[in-house]
Amino acid sequence: MKSIAHKQLFQLLRAFCLEMLREPEVLFWGIVFPVLISIGLGLAFTQSAEAKFHILIVESKPTAVDSLLSLYGHEGKHKGQPAIIWETNDKALGKTQFDFTHSDWESAIISLKRGEADLVIADTPDGLRYRFDPHNSQAQLVYMKLSALLQSPASHDADTNIAVEPLELKGVRYIDFLIPGLITFGIMGSIMWGVSYTIIERRSQKLLRRMVATPMRKSSFLIALMGMRTLMNIVEALILFLFAYLIFDIRIQGNIAALALLFLAGNLAFAGIAILVSSRTSKTEVGTGLINAVQMPMMLLSGIFFSYHNFPEWSISAIKLLPLTAFTDGVRSIFNEGAGWEEILIPTIALSALGLLCFAIGMKRFKWH
Amino acid sequence: MSQIEVRNVVKTFKDVHAVKGISLSIEPGEFVALLGPNGAGKTTLVEMMEGLQKPDSGEILIEGKNWKKHEKDLRKSIGLSLQETRFSEKLTIIETLQLFASFFNLGKERINEVITLTGLESKTKAMVGTLSGGQRQRLALAVALLNNPRTLFLDEPTTGLDPHSRLDLWNILDGLKKKGNTTLILTTHYMEEAETLCDHIIIIDEGKILREGRLKDLLDDKSRNLEELFINLTGKKLSDDDLIEQTK
Ligand SMILES: Nc1ncnc2c1ncn2[C@@H]1O[C@H](COP(=O)(O)OP(=O)(O)OP(=O)(O)O)[C@@H](O)[C@H]1O
Ligand SMILES: [Mg+2]
Numbered sequence: 001m002k003s004i005a006h007k008q009l010f011q012l013l014r015a016f017c018l019e020m021l022r023e024p025e026v027l028f029w030g031i032v033f034p035v036l037i038s039i040g041l042g043l044a045f046t047q048s049a050e051a052k053f054h055i056l057i058v059e060s061k062p063t064a065v066d067s068l069l070s071l072y073g074h075e076g077k078h079k080g081q082p083a084i085i086w087e088t089n090d091k092a093l094g095k096t097q098f099d100f101t102h103s104d105w106e107s108a109i110i111s112l113k114r115g116e117a118d119l120v121i122a123d124t125p126d127g128l129r130y131r132f133d134p135h136n137s138q139a140q141l142v143y144m145k146l147s148a149l150l151q152s153p154a155s156h157d158a159d160t161n162i163a164v165e166p167l168e169l170k171g172v173r174y175i176d177f178l179i180p181g182l183i184t185f186g187i188m189g190s191i192m193w194g195v196s197y198t199i200i201e202r203r204s205q206k207l208l209r210r211m212v213a214t215p216m217r218k219s220s221f222l223i224a225l226m227g228m229r230t231l232m233n234i235v236e237a238l239i240l241f242l243f244a245y246l247i248f249d250i251r252i253q254g255n256i257a258a259l260a261l262l263f264l265a266g267n268l269a270f271a272g273i274a275i276l277v278s279s280r281t282s283k284t285e286v287g288t289g290l291i292n293a294v295q296m297p298m299m300l301l302s303g304i305f306f307s308y309h310n311f312p313e314w315s316i317s318a319i320k321l322l323p324l325t326a327f328t329d330g331v332r333s334i335f336n337e338g339a340g341w342e343e344i345l346i347p348t349i350a351l352s353a354l355g356l357l358c359f360a361i362g363m364k365r366f367k368w369h
Numbered sequence: 370m371s372q373i374e375v376r377n378v379v380k381t382f383k384d385v386h387a388v389k390g391i392s393l394s395i396e397p398g399e400f401v402a403l404l405g406p407n408g409a410g411k412t413t414l415v416e417m418m419e420g421l422q423k424p425d426s427g428e429i430l431i432e433g434k435n436w437k438k439h440e441k442d443l444r445k446s447i448g449l450s451l452q453e454t455r456f457s458e459k460l461t462i463i464e465t466l467q468l469f470a471s472f473f474n475l476g477k478e479r480i481n482e483v484i485t486l487t488g489l490e491s492k493t494k495a496m497v498g499t500l501s502g503g504q505r506q507r508l509a510l511a512v513a514l515l516n517n518p519r520t521l522f523l524d525e526p527t528t529g530l531d532p533h534s535r536l537d538l539w540n541i542l543d544g545l546k547k548k549g550n551t552t553l554i555l556t557t558h559y560m561e562e563a564e565t566l567c568d569h570i571i572i573i574d575e576g577k578i579l580r581e582g583r584l585k586d587l588l589d590d591k592s593r594n595l596e597e598l599f600i601n602l603t604g605k606k607l608s609d610d611d612l613i614e615q616t617k
Pocket of ligand 1: 406407412413452
């Protein structure tokens with residue numbers, strides 16, 4: 001009896017794998033696409049620091065700024081218009097370039113509104129004034145840098161910024177944050193679409209009905225489907241990791257066995273959700289809607305691309321309850337913070353429990369025909 | 370004991386009375402045709418016998434066993450093909466058969482036997498997605514025959530096939546009949562299929578049995594063949610498909 005069950009499971013697993021491998025798009029979206037995204041985003045966010053700001057000068061007669069500019073600046077162009085360029089170099093913070101152009105008040109305001117200029121310097125009867133929107137953090141940054149520069153123009157050329165020491169430890173770069181997120185996000189997508197779609201499609205083609213008209217064990221079918229996706233996710237995650245390792249020198253600092261366990265728990269959680277989602281419908285449109293309804297909030301809230309700590313305080317404890325958040329935070333802590341068994345114990349149990357619960361409810365409601 | 374016993378079975382979908390109290394009894398080894406126009410209730414009746422739909426009331430026994438208590442045993446002893454099943458397009462014929470064989474714990478020998486029986490030898494490595502309609506029907510038959518079923522249900526096995534492929538399928542089924550180990554319940558719109566293959570014919574329309582019996586007992590001077598009998602019974606033609614008549 002036991003060997004029959006094994007044989008069924010093996011044959012189902014084999015059939016699912018064959019079908020998947022014969023679908024070339026699957027390999028593209030599952031493997032090539034995440035690698036491309038990670039390379040693209042990784043490169044975009046790891047370029048060397050270089051800042052360029054546009055300052056407008058509104059004045060009735062030459063001011064102190066002009067004399068400083070004639071001393072430290074040089075003639076150049078800003079977006080095709082003649083401008084005076086003042087560059088400073090700082091070993092720690094990188095190059096900063098200010099482009100100064102003269103303007104009248106009316107057009108200066110228009111440029112500010114359009115975001116073409118960061119800040120306006122205007123001469124008033126009381127002296128020079130900086131004009132900008134104080135709620136705009138970019139403008140604030142420009143104001144701080146520029147006012148410091150104008151106060152001690154000479155010091156900024158001479159790499160004297162000893163108070164800043166760049167932090168280039170492993171695990172604090174954006175790419176270190178991004179890669180674990182891409183891995184967990186990929187797992188959610190691959191399982192939700194892969195499992196749900198396979199079920200719904202087979203239901204609509206009456207293949208599920210044909211299969212349960214045999215002595216096939218229903219659980220074997222679902223377990224094989226989950227197993228196949230998990231296998232595929234292992235391959236996908238390994239490939240993505242390999243690329244990240246080769247290109248960005250990503251390392252796993254924590255316990256790899258713990259990571260493997262957490263990985264399986266995450267797969268189980270999403271597989272359970274996928275089975276619940278697809279337990280009744282035989283319309284792919286309904287399936288698509290349900291899958292999006294599950295995925296979208298997590299995609300936006302779980303901190304895949306940007307940290308969820310920017311969300312309002314009250315929402316964070318709720319966000320932390322989302323399975324993708326728990327999964328991603330756990331995987332990140334192993335990658336970047338050297339976490340081990342202790343730290344992942346709770347997320348692993350919670351994710352597995354969620355997966356099993358959804359699986360059980362899904363099985364109960366499941367419409368085989 | 371009869372192979373299949375159906376007692377006063379009723380099935381309603383919302384406001385459609387698909388099966389309105391049907392009783393019948395089928396003996397072991399009989400080949401039975403359920404003959405009726407579209408919407409007569411053939412599929413509903415057969416799927417209730419197959420344990421895939423539950424009757425609202427009434428009783429169905431296969432070899433004396435009901436579906437509720439003996440589902441596991443019955444699944445092992447019946448074979449079936451549904452009116453419309455699409456097998457996985459990305460698997461080959463042999464892979465599909467291997468998959469289904471594993472549900473019955475069957476090995477290579479039986480797979481090869483059904484391949485030979487259904488004449489699919491040259492196509493075993495072809496993807497299901499590339500098969501013609503007739504080849505798909507044969508695959509469905511091969512899957513249905515895997516477990517050497519004592520009771521075989523085929524729901525419109527030859528619909529949409531050309532006369533030649535239809536004849537091929539009839540020959541395969543005729544071979545089974547000669548062996549005598551199988552009871553067959555077949556639904557069809559084709560008079561000729563019922564006449565050539567089946568000794569026991571059940572004509573149903575609108576969820577009820579109109580006539581039932583051996584072919585020669587059903588026919589008389591007024592109804593010289595099933596087509597005429599059907600027109601006399603209902604005032605309408607059984608099927609618009611006159612392909613067979615034309616090719617005769
Ligand atoms: N799942 C269902 N829901 C609602 N109505 C149904 C369902 N299944 C069948 N019916 C209705 O029951 C009636 C009998 O359908 P059934 O499929 O049994 O006919 P059939 O004799 O097999 O017809 P065909 O020759 O077209 O296959 C039809 O009127 C059909 O519309
Ligand atoms: Mg039908």
